[in-house]
Amino acid sequence: MGFDTAAGTVDALSPVTFALDAGSFVSVIGPSGCGKSTLFNVIAGLQRPTAGSVVIDGEDATATIGRVGYMLQKDLLLPWRSVLDNVVLGMEINGVSRQRARAAALPYLERYGLGGFENRYPRELSGGMRQRAALLRTLLLDADIILLDEPFGALDAQTRGHMQEWLLEIWTDFGKTVVFVTHDVEEAVYLSDEILVLSARPGRLLDRLAVPLSRPRPRSIVNAAEFIAIKQRCFSHLGHATEDVAA
């Protein structure tokens, strides 16, 4: 399976071409405004690229929607729906009756830390729980590819750590291909098999870094020499001085 993406709007994104392995966890990092959102919109089919195409499993998927799960920065849970009904939204849109969708989704809610909250409303949930619900909604669309646009950007450091481990657990269980945008280099290295570094606008692919650290990764891995070396390479691409990393 692979993507071949090249979008050349006036200056949002330069031609970018890459292919991803099925089931891998890939992070995209880059300075603000490097066209990460444009890239995601194109992959999700929400925006037609001015040039180039998106290929999924050898099929042209340019500007086709519903093939790729996309979780936006905001959780976008609908305030008038309960947590369970929010989670089943994707299935419902794809024609599963709400009753059956609910029955199918309930075990997942229980398994992934939302048990007992299925009949609550989004406003009653903490930030971390809302993100869990939003991610489950994306997963239950049952797409092979999941795009995550800075899903943990608004969370505090501690919740963020929990959510990262939770995400890895889900990724291991579901075996989906995950494309993950973040501003946090450490998060990218900790989570990914591979990191794509984009340049400032218009975004170009600067580097592809493999992260050959074995899994499961303990938290303490952030102090390993190999981890730090990868982190420093990312930082040097992003234009930070190496001293920043030591700090």
Add this chain to the structure above:
Amino acid sequence: MKVAEGRAMRSDSVPEGAVSVARGGRFRFPSVFVAKRRVRRLPEPRVWKAWQIVAAQCLIIVGAIAGWEAAAALRLIDPFFWSRPTAIAKTLVIFFVHGTALTDIRYTFQSTVLGFILGTAGGSMLGLSFWWSRNYAAILQPFVICFESIPKLALAPLIILVFGVGLASKVAIAVALTVVVSTLTTYAGVQAVDPDGERLFYSLGASRLQVFRKLVIPSVLPWTISVLRVNIGLALTGSIVGEFISSQHGLGRAILYAGQTYDIALVWVAVLVLSAFSIVMYLAVSWFEKLLRKGMLR
């Protein structure tokens, strides 16, 4: 020399370890300011009990009525033009027992409620329809705003001519007043639909109809609901104006008829009944609104 003394005293009073700018002598407060300092108590508002508030309100009403009656009895005001509370009370009883009160109330009620429902529903649907096509919205919007700027009541005589002197013309005026408010409010709600919400739906593979039904309508509903209370007042105004111009029945006609026959007490009675009627309608709509909001948040 005096300054030097003051400085010495001051530095003595500063506790050990405390930093004193006064010691340097450069930032010392002139003693006049210190002498003026005053300690005040925090003002605590006194809160009356609910029954005390109600009692005060009753007192005001009773006082106003008694004052009016007394002024009329003492000829301070001319009771022919102003009438008086006792006369109004008598007329009120006559209006209900022998008069046309119930017919009039029913007539005004019918035109108000019909106008309210048709105007609100029609306007909301028109506003929602603007979501479907940006071109269609752009074309129609200036016309809606034009219609908004017309003083609709100025059209009332024309509406009476077109729709006749019956109920239809009153409903039409009420609709004309309510429809634009609903349209514009609903359209504002449509424009406020989160574009990221639409992106989410499309990323899940939704059709336009699904986005409309599952995202647009629920997000716009609070906007539509917020307009209900305004619209019930406007619908009532429309009906009354219609009855003023030409009508067989209705509270508006009762007021106009009483005024033309110099029956000032009857004018007051009709205004009183109308006010009570208006309050009841307002409360009913508020209750309905609460019900809708609760149902929506469920």
